[in-house]
Amino acid sequence: MKAVIQSSFEGITALKLRDILEPHMSAMSVLIKNRYTPVIPWDWLSEEGQLQNFNPVKLPRIIGYSFGGIVEKVGALRNQKLLGKKVFGFNPQGTHTQLINSQIPPLLIEVPTKVSLEDATTIIGGADAALLAVKQSKIRHNDIVLVTGATGGVGSYLIQLLKLMKTTVIAFTRKENYSFAQNLGADYIIDFTQDIKHQLQLVPKPNKIIDTAGSVPLLDTISHNYEKLTIFSLSLPKYKPINSIQTFSFSNKSIGIKGYQQLLSMLENKQISASINQILPFQEVIQAQQIAKFRPSQGRILLEY
Numbered sequence: 001m002k003a004v005i006q007s008s009f010e011g012i013t014a015l016k017l018r019d020i021l022e023p024h025m026s027a028m029s030v031l032i033k034n035r036y037t038p039v040i041p042w043d044w045l046s047e048e049g050q051l052q053n054f055n056p057v058k059l060p061r062i063i064g065y066s067f068g069g070i071v072e073k074v075g076a077l078r079n080q081k082l083l084g085k086k087v088f089g090f091n092p093q094g095t096h097t098q099l100i101n102s103q104i105p106p107l108l109i110e111v112p113t114k115v116s117l118e119d120a121t122t123i124i125g126g127a128d129a130a131l132l133a134v135k136q137s138k139i140r141h142n143d144i145v146l147v148t149g150a151t152g153g154v155g156s157y158l159i160q161l162l163k164l165m166k167t168t169v170i171a172f173t174r175k176e177n178y179s180f181a182q183n184l185g186a187d188y189i190i191d192f193t194q195d196i197k198h199q200l201q202l203v204p205k206p207n208k209i210i211d212t213a214g215s216v217p218l219l220d221t222i223s224h225n226y227e228k229l230t231i232f233s234l235s236l237p238k239y240k241p242i243n244s245i246q247t248f249s250f251s252n253k254s255i256g257i258k259g260y261q262q263l264l265s266m267l268e269n270k271q272i273s274a275s276i277n278q279i280l281p282f283q284e285v286i287q288a289q290q291i292a293k294f295r296p297s298q299g300r301i302l303l304e305y
């Protein structure tokens, strides 16, 4: 079977498609026919070696963090009812491969019938981070929340979750994504490629920022413009606001199984929807990551297996 292999820290273009042996089943295995993996910043940051201090990886390795697929075989010590079911989850041994051997029960989640596998595959590294941000920022219904990276794989869920909580949302995006951000529910839009100071004067004063863009100069410009502000970032572990009465925090905690069940039921009830930009064959992984990294984002790109 084929797998996408990283064997250096030379970045996206050094990835190689290789033949590897099929996984060996154990009593703890659930063997999954992989259908989709999301293309997320974690992928190219790992390939560039930028996460080595935080999440060291040994090379060569199969890339990828999460997947969505169909269960093909179930080991004797696992839940036999999983056979034939749609599932998504994490796999520490990598996910960009045609068959996945999932051996840690809490890392595999069944997808309800009414939720598509494509949509479920956008949850990890997308909706889960958005839910974490909402919880960590202690969002209340009258908050005015400024969101950076508003049209990305996380941001596109974040706007929807914030609107469900009846907050006012100021979305930072670029001109070509205005209607995409508006359709997600953004109340005000700021073009981060233009004069930000001037545009901030035309929108209500935010009391909270949720940052998914991870740009220090951008946060500095926003921070400089206000007095009291609560800043939460998913992308910058450390940041010192310009104004000392402003607070800053970062988190990368798990939302736990309850959080994932909550997101699945929100997708099932159509309270939120997945934004899938495009689906490319996994053989085009290099192109897919380059599009995700360098082109304006509208939700998530998936690879298909």
Ligand SMILES: NC(=O)c1ccc[n+]([C@@H]2O[C@H](COP(=O)([O-])OP(=O)(O)OC[C@H]3O[C@@H](n4cnc5c(N)ncnc54)[C@H](OP(=O)(O)O)[C@@H]3O)[C@@H](O)[C@H]2O)c1
Binding pocket: 040, 041, 042, 125, 126, 129, 132, 148, 149, 150, 151, 152, 153, 154, 155, 172, 173, 174, 177, 192, 212, 213, 214, 215, 218, 233, 234, 235, 251, 252, 253, 292, 293, 295, 296, 297, 298, 299, 300
């Ligand atoms: N802490 C956690 O647990 C956790 C979990 C998941 C993800 N994350 C992090 O969350 C961040 C967002 O992830 P994602 O999947 O949403 O990424 P994504 O789909 O690539 O989207 C990134 C967004 O940020 C915007 N952006 C990038 N650089 C910018 C800049 N200098 N100024 C303004 N906007 C900028 C992009 O705008 P354009 O596309 O228009 O350029 C895009 O809207 C990443 O840093 C990721 O590592 C953290």
